[in-house]
Amino acid sequence: MSEGAMEQALGSEALGVLVDILEKPLRLIRDSSSGGFSAQRHVDLILESDQHLFLVECKSSASVRSIEAGIEQLKRERSYVSYKPALPVIAVPFMGEVGKQLCRSASVSWIDLAGNAHLRGPQLHIRIEGRPNRHRKPGRPSNVFAPKSARVTRRLLLEPTRAFRQRELAQETGLGEGFVSRIVRQLETEGLLSREQGAIRVKNPGLLLDAWREAYSFSHHHIVRGHIPARSPQILLSSLADSLRERSILYAATGPASAWLHAKFAGFRVVTIFLKDIALLSASSLLNFRPEERGSNVWMIVPDDLGVFDGAVDLEGIRCASAVQTYLDLLAMPERAQEAADELRQKRLSWSLHG
Structure with a gap:
């Protein structure tokens, strides 16, 4: 399934979750996604209550890059013309600590398909946490924070402002250059590292530490x-x-x-x-x-x-x-x-x- 198709399916399920969360405290929820707003909208869902307008961007994962992309999209929608406060919301299959931190820093609300949520706006504060991940994929996922792989992250965080060459990382971690290259490439893909003139830097050390914390056992x-x-x-x-x-x-x-x-x-x-x-x-x-x-x-x-x-x-x-x-x-x-x-x-x- 393509990422777009996954996000479309996620949107359908996220709509139900958000309605379940909001219907009782706000009494009235309408799906305005296919109504008069649709000609202008660039987000996946638009829901209304009597007092609020919810702009929902659905993402198929809670990776740093995915959440950041969703936040950027929602920032562009904040100029949305409405007589009600517009609340930006990220919806993901399951929200981890890193995603929560990103949303908190950007003043963006979030929900996940487990029913966890943090929704905050004028006269609205809903916080639901502790519900387990129902969308964990079977099998053992590729993990840049597996015990041996995590040597790369540990070395980066021991000197969080240093620019590393991949060969230096390989030498200082005792890992093969090809192995280190794969780990670095995946960390870059997840938006946790940047590359400048061939040198590798940690984009946000706190996010990298929190991402590792989530995976560490x-x-x-x-x-x-x-x-x-x-x-x-x-x-x-x-x-x-x-x-x-x-x-x-x-x-x-x-x-x-x-x-x-x-x-x-x-x-x-x-x-x-x-x-x-x-x-x-x-x-x-x-x-x-x-x-x-x-x-x-x-x-x-x-x-x-x-x-x-x-x-x-x-x-x-x-x-x-x-x-x-x-x-x-x-x-x-x-x-x-x-x-x-x-x-x-x-x-x-x-x-x-x-x-």
């Missing part, structure tokens, strides 16, 4: 939870780091413990730590580590790709994953992890808050 790592007797989490972290260093085992703290060192945010209860290979450990001799799920105060994590160690830094004598990696891992963890992630982004990833 902490559970794909091999995680062994357990307990080590200690007087405090800080002493445990220091002792564990010393023991691993003495054994010449590659490690990096992540999660709340790493955020505590990076951004001095609150404390932490669980020490989460990447290890190159758990087989290198003698669990019985490593500070009396005892595997157990309940009451665990240590998570030993064998990563799904060694790229997690890229950008690791020494903080107060403890090797920590980069702020970028720590941020991603925090979002899948308990305690006050979300607050720690927000603080880390403010203090150490402030470049991701602009653009």
Whole structure:
């Protein structure tokens, strides 16, 4: 099915979703798409209530490029002559965090076919979130943020203002030039990178980080939870780091413990730590580590790709994953992890808050 045909089919379904959302609070909804407005319209749907006019642009995906194109189209329609406030709306199969951020920055409302929505205008504020994606495609999608592929994004975000040559990316990530070329090309297609005189730059570091966050799966790592007797989490972290260093085992703290060192945010209860290979450990001799799920105060994590160690830094004598990696891992963890992630982004990833 062509993209145009997909968007036409999406429009039909989006009409039903929008009517369902708006019919009760606004009481009266009319489809004006084929009425007197049609000669001038350049959007996919036009709906009216007693108080509002909704200009709806349908997109077959929520990629950066697709959402940006929809926003540009809606901007051209804002001069639409009407005696009612005209609300621009993007409709997609499922809206992710990146799309939400783009719409929020452009003051554009959105809906998706799962029934999630953020519609805001004069005397109107409707927010529906948490409904699952009903349009997930079967099979394993091509993913530029798969564990090995994500080395490219990680390297770009470790130096978000730098212009890279593809050969440099290949050398610094340990990946083949052909593999890197495919990843870069796909990131360009998705509107996340730009190319200037042969050099690659991140267009909007915050969007790239959020796109990666959406695709990142902490559970794909091999995680062994357990307990080590200690007087405090800080002493445990220091002792564990010393023991691993003495054994010449590659490690990096992540999660709340790493955020505590990076951004001095609150404390932490669980020490989460990447290890190159758990087989290198003698669990019985490593500070009396005892595997157990309940009451665990240590998570030993064998990563799904060694790229997690890229950008690791020494903080107060403890090797920590980069702020970028720590941020991603925090979002899948308990305690006050979300607050720690927000603080880390403010203090150490402030470049991701602009653009």
